[in-house]
Amino acid sequence: MGKLILAIDQGTTGTTALLVDGDLHIRDRVNVEFPQHFPQPGRVEHDPEEIWTSVRAAVTGLLERADCRATDIAAIGITNQRETVLIWERESGRPCGNAIVWQDRRTADICDELKARGLEPLFRQRTGLVFDPYFSGTKLTWMLRQSPELAERAADGSLACGTIDSFLVWRLTGGRAHVTDVSNASRTLLLNLESLDWDMELADRLGIPLALLPEVRPSSQVYGTTCGLDFLPDGIPVAGMAGDQQAALFGQACFEPGDGKCTYGTGAFLLVNTGDRPVTSGSGLLTTVAWQIDGQTCYALEGSAFIAGAAVQWLRDGLGLIESSADIEALARQVPDSGGVVFVPALTGLGAPHWRPEARGGIFGLTRGTTRAHLARATLDGIALQIYELAAAMAEDLGEPLGEFRVDGGAAANDLLMQLQADLLRTDVVRPETIETTALGAALLAGLATGVWQGTEQIRQAWREERRFRPQMEDADRQRMLAGWRRAVGRV
Template sequence: MSDYILAIDQGTTGSTVLLLDKDLNLVSRGYREFRQIYPKPGWVEHDPGDIWNSVTGAIADALKEWGMENPPIKAIGITNQRETSIIWDRRTGRPMHNAIVWQCRRTADICQKLKDAGHEDLFRQKTGLVLDPYFSGTKYKWILDQVTGLRESASAGKIAAGTVDSYLVYRLTGSQSHVTDVSNASRTLLMDIHKGDWDPELCSILDVPQSILPKIVGSAEVYGYTKGVPGLADGIPVSGMAGDQQAALFGQACFTPGEAKCTYGTGAFMLMNTGDKPAIGSGGLLGTIAWNLDGTMQYASEGSAFIAGAAVQWLRDSLGFIESASQVEALAASVPDSEGVIVVPAFVGLGAPHWRPEARGIMTGLTRGTTRAHIARATLEGIALQNVDILKLMEKESGRDIKALKVDGGACANNLLMQMQADFLGCTIVRPKLVETTALGAAFLAGLGAGLFSGVDDIRASWQEDRVFEPKMKDAEREEILARWREAINKA
């Protein structure tokens, strides 16, 4: 009987669980959505209990589809929405506040005060990040400041903090392990990515006690063993972990400096492997840790657009243009172009390379003849156009031309969107056969951590191409659209 790996992909709107054999063939799949909480405009929360229930529900669905009793699972890997921040009671596991989601903008004032105090360059040099509400450190500070008595509980050692990976390991191991991997830790504004450890100075500036933070660990090692997880035997090693975008970079076999991928999920996230040295740029892009294998750190340059698939959800849920997300391609393709309409989907501010948390979405170029189809097409174009600004800066700062960009995530199944991306970027887009490369990366890291694989060559050999999209748009047309886009961005 083969050895199997369970990969948990805990995302912003739902949790996916994949069961794969040792050859990384997909055996079964489970998925559960969970609710989104919007207490105020620009604020986004999750109930940690909803997150956990979606994970256990997705595990149950995957096991049911598999149909095997006492499955021989030899390793569990985790990949997760990054930056989303949770503080919980160490003894009971009870969350002290809803999770503050990566999209949430409530800490914009805290970030501005840090900038006004002259801390921006210090944070950028030590963490590779910019002072933006996106990241976890200011979220921890906000919860500690707002929940009565929480700082006293922190001083007494009664609470734990972490990103979603840390919370899931804690729950999977029956409250035994409080850890986070280097890729997630590098997204907190609290870790020195040069040293690979929490930085006392940054923790002090943000007033986040280092004692509540998890132990930082590698991306492929045993963090603990399952205990009391519905549907799973006790004693399965939890042995691989990375933030979702780093896991996707790993799952796309981007092991060589200069190789890049873009994941289309709730947002769009472009990462390029930069090798064994941090990529600290001008501030438009982020320097981040990709992974740590056997003590060797690998770094990446990242550009993040906060809204991608969420823009299609907006068309579906808020405007009622479509009944399901899959219908957007046909609606957008029913017109030959957007007739000058531009949609900037800055619903929760602008991410890289602009970093304007105060920006909001806009739509320009409307005429009496504008239809739902034109707006749908312009929305897809907006998703793709955001990535042009990111890729061009990435090429400039790295000194490398990206000839081919690997893509993954749910929205990459949209052929029209992928052709738009190739056209606007002017480079080849390569889609793999298994587009759930985020979960694949987690599975491979777990297999490495549990000793099921010998090295990265195993995943490189398993990676398979599905389709290639070559740019077809003429340069003059591309420049005309990009000029309208830049004008709209300035108004957002």
């Protein structure tokens, strides 16, 4: 066996396969997009077979392009869109319908029902989460309520469910492993943060039989080996697993309490390491498991903005203002500011710290002088302002302002957005040489489990900074942006 790690980053709009060598260098990467399904307003679904096809195509394409033999792969690490969930048949492995995506809002009524029953404090205390359609638990409740037959089969153990990590491990191991890791499990409304196992009472409240759920495992461990695949040989260990945001925190070497990062992908997610004890938020943030390695558990505070890069995609696909997402920076640089235009990108509701699933996007301050460039600039402003709100809430919970934090994800390559972020936060924003830190984190977890790397200190020393953005904006301009944002958020 070689010392290459294959990372599979199964995201919301596509799957990235990435090869990492023993020196933490990314050898190559291949991304394969797959279709999004919007059966009704507010509903977002994925076909699990289309996800699996994208995984197969990405891995196959990567091995061909990297001129690498599959036998050179020492282990496989998986990271995934987290709260997206599906049910499949244990015997055949066939999905029982589409996966419900984390962005989907169909369970808002179930969340309201649970709140009316006075259950939110119980769930908040045990899981660190709030009642919002974002999380997997109410999605499973909805699925089982829709089909009595499905509910009956779920109870008798003939069906399996899981977030996408569970589904991929099941497929990669030929159905031999039905597992999830603690970081993904902590996004379901079902994991007890203290016991790090499924909470029987909470599952009962949601009407979800325990027989349906995967086994909860650490984030760095051999879960099984590849079996019966036509694109990888048998016997490769599947050895690391974490939800995308936790994997990015790990890939950014944020190993100490107070270390933080923000990932700019379809959404934007700010996480700060809080050490070995969960910190309860009083500011609308989430308490989550970051990872568990060698019996040691690390927790984090998280703030989630549901729409970030997706707002740029909307300008491209919905409005036709740009031809590619990369064009937005050049267009936005044509103007010195947004010209008073404020865009609140609440296209699927507002996440933390507001938790308003009914909110919708709004564009304010339009005049006859507004141009495409002003809308592009307002979009970047809106992304950065959401992160400012999350950082302010996090500072309140932690009792001190955030220090510098690291950035990654596709939109982190946008220099204008990163400078705006530093200006609003009034702290340094640090971009690493590798912004594919989500996939890198999954590879690192797998490599630790299989002896490719000996510990986190080796990883920390290998992390490299590419550019640092320091605050430059005049405070009066900053305060004007913040005031306009607060007014606009109050109107959506």
